[in-house]
Amino acid sequence: MGKQPSSAELLPGTLDLLLLRVLSLEPMHGYGIAHRLKQVSDDVLQVGESSLYPALQRLRLNGWVKAEWGTSENNRRARFYTLTTAGRKQLLSERDEFDRMAGAIQKVLRMV
Amino acid sequence: MHFVWRRLTFWWRRDQLERELKEELELHAALAQSRAVMGNMTLAQEESRDMWGFRTIEYLLQDVRYALRGFAKNPGFSSVAIISLALGIAGNTSIFSIVNALLIRPLPFQEPDRLVRITNLHPKALLEYFQQRSRTMDIAFVDPGAEINLTGQGPAMRVTASETSANLFSILGATVERGRVFAPDEDRPGKDGVVILSHELWRTKFRQDPNIVGRTIALGGMNRRVAGIASSGFAFPSTKVQAWIPARIDPRNMVDYWGGAFVPLIARIRPGASVEQARSEIHSLAAGVWKLFPWPMPKRFNADSTVISLQTDLAGETRSKLFVLLAAVGAVLAIACANVAGLLLARATTRRKEIAMRAALGAGSGRIVRQLLTESVVLALAAGGIGILLGTIALSLFRSIVPPQIPGMAQIGFDWRVALFAAALSVLTGLSFGVVPALSARSLDLVEAMKAGSQRSTTNSWIALRGWLIAAEIALTLVLVVGAGLLMKSLYGLTSVNPGFNTQKILTVKISPNDAFCAQREACVAFYRTLIEQADGISGVVNAAVANTVPLDGGLPAIPTEVEDHPRTPNFPSPMLWAGAVSPSYLSLLRIPLLSGRAFTDADGSNTSPVILISASTAARFWPGVNPIGKHIRRAGENTWRVIIGVVADVRQFNLANNSPSAISGAMYMPYAQAVQSNGQIPVVMNLLVKTTVSADQAATDIRRIAVEANPDIPVGKVLTLTGIVGDSISGFRSTIWVFLSFAVAALLLAAVGIYGLMSYSVSRRTYEISVRMATGATNGSIVRLILGQSLRTTLLGLSLGIGASFLLTRFLSGLLFAVTATDPLIFTYVCLFLVVVAAAASSIPAWRASRIDPIRTLRAE
Numbered sequence: 025m026g027k028q029p030s031s032a033e034l035l036p037g038t039l040d041l042l043l044l045r046v047l048s049l050e051p052m053h054g055y056g057i058a059h060r061l062k063q064v065s066d067d068v069l070q071v072g073e074s075s076l077y078p079a080l081q082r083l084r085l086n087g088w089v090k091a092e093w094g095t096s097e098n099n100r101r102a103r104f105y106t107l108t109t110a111g112r113k114q115l116l117s118e119r120d121e122f123d124r125m126a127g128a129i130q131k132v133l134r135m136v
Numbered sequence: 137m138h139f140v141w142r143r144l145t146f147w148w149r150r151d152q153l154e155r156e157l158k159e160e161l162e163l164h165a166a167l168a169q170s171r172a173v174m175g176n177m178t179l180a181q182e183e184s185r186d187m188w189g190f191r192t193i194e195y196l197l198q199d200v201r202y203a204l205r206g207f208a209k210n211p212g213f214s215s216v217a218i219i220s221l222a223l224g225i226a227g228n229t230s231i232f233s234i235v236n237a238l239l240i241r242p243l244p245f246q247e248p249d250r251l252v253r254i255t256n257l258h259p260k261a262l263l264e265y266f267q268q269r270s271r272t273m274d275i276a277f278v279d280p281g282a283e284i285n286l287t288g289q290g291p292a293m294r295v296t297a298s299e300t301s302a303n304l305f306s307i308l309g310a311t312v313e314r315g316r317v318f319a320p321d322e323d324r325p326g327k328d329g330v331v332i333l334s335h336e337l338w339r340t341k342f343r344q345d346p347n348i349v350g351r352t353i354a355l356g357g358m359n360r361r362v363a364g365i366a367s368s369g370f371a372f373p374s375t376k377v378q379a380w381i382p383a384r385i386d387p388r389n390m391v392d393y394w395g396g397a398f399v400p401l402i403a404r405i406r407p408g409a410s411v412e413q414a415r416s417e418i419h420s421l422a423a424g425v426w427k428l429f430p431w432p433m434p435k436r437f438n439a440d441s442t443v444i445s446l447q448t449d450l451a452g453e454t455r456s457k458l459f460v461l462l463a464a465v466g467a468v469l470a471i472a473c474a475n476v477a478g479l480l481l482a483r484a485t486t487r488r489k490e491i492a493m494r495a496a497l498g499a500g501s502g503r504i505v506r507q508l509l510t511e512s513v514v515l516a517l518a519a520g521g522i523g524i525l526l527g528t529i530a531l532s533l534f535r536s537i538v539p540p541q542i543p544g545m546a547q548i549g550f551d552w553r554v555a556l557f558a559a560a561l562s563v564l565t566g567l568s569f570g571v572v573p574a575l576s577a578r579s580l581d582l583v584e585a586m587k588a589g590s591q592r593s594t595t596n597s598w599i600a601l602r603g604w605l606i607a608a609e610i611a612l613t614l615v616l617v618v619g620a621g622l623l624m625k626s627l628y629g630l631t632s633v634n635p636g637f638n639t640q641k642i643l644t645v646k647i648s649p650n651d652a653f654c655a656q657r658e659a660c661v662a663f664y665r666t667l668i669e670q671a672d673g674i675s676g677v678v679n680a681a682v683a684n685t686v687p688l689d690g691g692l693p694a695i696p697t698e699v700e701d702h703p704r705t706p707n708f709p710s711p712m713l714w715a716g717a718v719s720p721s722y723l724s725l726l727r728i729p730l731l732s733g734r735a736f737t738d739a740d741g742s743n744t745s746p747v748i749l750i751s752a753s754t755a756a757r758f759w760p761g762v763n764p765i766g767k768h769i770r771r772a773g774e775n776t777w778r779v780i781i782g783v784v785a786d787v788r789q790f791n792l793a794n795n796s797p798s799a800i801s802g803a804m805y806m807p808y809a810q811a812v813q814s815n816g817q818i819p820v821v822m823n824l825l826v827k828t829t830v831s832a833d834q835a836a837t838d839i840r841r842i843a844v845e846a847n848p849d850i851p852v853g854k855v856l857t858l859t860g861i862v863g864d865s866i867s868g869f870r871s872t873i874w875v876f877l878s879f880a881v882a883a884l885l886l887a888a889v890g891i892y893g894l895m896s897y898s899v900s901r902r903t904y905e906i907s908v909r910m911a912t913g914a915t916n917g918s919i920v921r922l923i924l925g926q927s928l929r930t931t932l933l934g935l936s937l938g939i940g941a942s943f944l945l946t947r948f949l950s951g952l953l954f955a956v957t958a959t960d961p962l963i964f965t966y967v968c969l970f971l972v973v974v975a976a977a978a979s980s981i982p983a984w985r986a987s988r989i990d991p992i993r994t995l996r997a998e
Binding site: 039053054055057058072073074075076077078080081084085096098100101102103 | 167
């Protein structure tokens with residue numbers, strides 16, 4: 025078994041942010057989200073299902089995404105996650121927070 | 137809020153969620169199959185599930201499920217445990233319900249905690265004296281109630297009326313349903329022609345006629361205007377009271393003012409004052425009241441008056457009885473808990489393997505302890521449920537220990553306090569007996585338990601603890617059984633005591649004319665003489681008599697007297713004597729033996745010189761060693777002396793234990809025609825007694841008939857048998873004893889079960905050792921002796937603890953005991969022997985089982 029990238033290796037809370045960002049473009053099913061993350065990050069961000077699905081449930085519970093059953097590209101029933109208005113708001117605020125955080129980290133790293 | 141709601145809906149739909157998640161993950165797997173590595177699908181499932189947030193509930197349900205499954209697998213253990221606790225909880229809940237109703241639940245009056253009773257009985261004059269001087273209290277006067285006739289409203293009836301000062305209702309803060317309460321001056325002469333009716337009397341007798349207020353009714357021969365109808369449910373000072381009439385407080389009538397009636401005083405503490413202030417005030421006020429009387433009073437009369445809460449006062453003697461029962465039932469619960477703790481402890485040790493297995497599979501120690509605790513709580517809750525059920529039944533049986541006339545006692549029920557008490561009790565019990573075995577399970581050495589697989593590795597300290605638990609149970613049981621033994625001996629003593637009179641086949645009925653009926657003394661004497669003659673004429677009646685009281689019916693016709701050779705001084709006030717007014721046939725009818733002199737005859741009438749008979753103990757008290765015949769006694773204030781013509785045997789007039797009130801110094805009998813009272817009249821209300829040869833029912837109809845026919849305007853009471861009256865006089869005591877006895881039996885059963893459990897467990901634990909002994913030549917008999925000896929050691933330890941405890945504790949019963957001391961050695965001996973037999977019987981089955989152990993099989997299995 026290869027190395028499993030997991031949320032533990034991401035900054036805390038980043039997975040939620042990434043999921044919200046991915047879903048902000050279009051509704052997707054779980055596998056699609058994982059695949060998209062991997063693609064966009066040039067294979068750096070490989071989210072395992074054991075972090076992905078719990079995170080999606082957490083987002084649902086918080087009311088940031090809603091889940092609807094639809095049909096996948098291979099004609100199977102799949103659950104599509106859509107960003108809600110609350111989720112969009114959450115994305116904005118988390119993004120600001122992340123930028124602030126990333127900026128701060130950059131500053132620390134660049135200090136002479 | 138939304139979050140919680142979503143969680144709840146998720147929780148509700150969890151089956152659906154599970155299905156959906158599974159489907160989703162399968163799709164993921166299918167899509168990922170061609171390329172990426174498969175992750176841990178189960179982990180994904182479990183963690184998603186955790187995300188839904190009902191792991192805690194899930195674990196709890198799981199624990200409960202395990203517990204129920206465990207109990208179902210072990211029906212013997214669980215039924216014994218549940219029944220033990222249920223018995224304990226049932227007893228406690230029912231007794232606590234009574235305690236709550238009597239002593240805890242606030243009295244149904246305004247600000248009941250400010251209501252107090254001033255102890256002792258005081259005349260009207262002292263009411264006014266205290267009222268005028270007290271700065272801390274408003275004081276009212278309220279007598280316990282006496283029967284008077286209500287006439288002019290259909291057939292005459294007896295009504296219990298309480299004489300009160302006009303401020304009673306305002307002091308209690310009670311309102312009336314209709315009309316008004318007494319006006320402040322309505323206890324003054326001339327203004328007191330009013331009455332307040334109880335709701336119940338208004339409903340039954342006046343058919344809720346709203347126009348009755350303001351109308352006049354005839355009560356005890358006096359016309360009184362109905363001022364108001366009390367609120368429904370209002371009862372004071374007892375539920376027997378059906379009407380309140382103003383006491384006539386008249387300082388000019390010196391005799392009545394200072395000596396007419398001695399009654400209880402109640403008071404409300406004024407705002408800003410405290411009970412302690414009121415108490416010290418009464419102490420200083422009451423100290424000198426004996427000097428205020430217009431005639432010499434006993435030194436320091438009523439000087440010891442103090443202030444107690446009204447609730448305590450109303451509970452009366454029942455209070456101490458209840459505390460005894462509460463202690464007894466608490467002991468039963470303690471025994472039940474010790475039993476269950478022992479059972480759970482044994483179970484925890486025999487379950488070591490199971491627990492070790494769980495721990496090995498990854499259950500944290502917290503998780504295991506939680507599961508064990510859940511088991512205990514489930515057990516306790518099940519027991520609590522059954523206990524409450526049994527408790528309601530027990531309550532309906534135990535209710536009889538409280539006199540029903542105490543206000544509010546009719547509504548003893550399971551209120552929220554009691555429910556809370558039972559719930560807290562069951563959970564606390566669960567926790568307390570869950571803790572020890574749970575701790576025992578925690579200190580488990582995994583490898584050792586798994587490896588040994590037998591029960592030999594059990595820590596010895598837990599076994600010792602269990603032995604001590606059982607010994608403590610036996611000790612408590614001994615205390616209860618000794619108590620029950622003492623009480624049973626008392627009850628036996630009371631029922632077999634010679635009351636001094638014959639009770640067989642005697643019927644009695646109360647005839648109660650108005651006072652006015654006897655204004656002409658001769659008319660009254662003639663009326664009762666005719667009644668006796670008519671009663672004699674009934675077929676089956678062999679003798680008939682009249683008397684002002686019947687022994688043990690609760691009446692107390694005591695009067696202050698002057699006794700020849702005993703001049704009255706402040707240190708020797710007028711002795712109070714029980715004064716019977718009887719027809720000549722009374723003594724022969726009750727077979728009260730004449731010891732010397734002569735009995736009354738019909739010739740001792742109203743115009744002949746007054747004669748009396750006295751009881752043997754009265755003679756011994758006033759004229760020890762001297763022939764009392766020819767000596768004299770007279771009513772205090774009377775001019776002519778009455779000559780003693782004979783001495784009769786003692787009769788237990790007041791109660792079977794012969795505890796006549798300390799104020800009563802003796803007993804005398806007067807011929808009815810000569811029994812003139814302080815008001816110049818002879819007693820009006822009399823009891824007709826007849827001795828029959830036929831059945832009580834048959835004679836009762838005839839007796840009632842002749843009494844009613846003699847004068848339809850005179851109320852005639854219920855026909856009672858004398859044996860019934862004697863039985864009723866100890867019914868409260870009897871029911872207390874039965875309740876106590878039921879607790880002792882419960883304790884005994886529980887202790888027997890406890891010993892049995894301990895010994896079976898010990899035998900199963902010692903199987904290996906016993907097998908080795910047998911293999912090396914021990915006989916069956918020696919094995920039985922070994923086991924019985926072990927049980928006997930525990931029992932003897934318990935008995936010695938119990939004897940010590942009993943010596944300390946049974947003295948609290950002494951108020952209930954009759955003709956037996958609290959440390960009766962015979963009872964102690966019998967009870968100890970009895971408990972040894974019970975313990976031996978309980979351990980005989982395990983001992984027999986031990987002797988049947990097959991050593992070959994056991995040793996091979998090891």
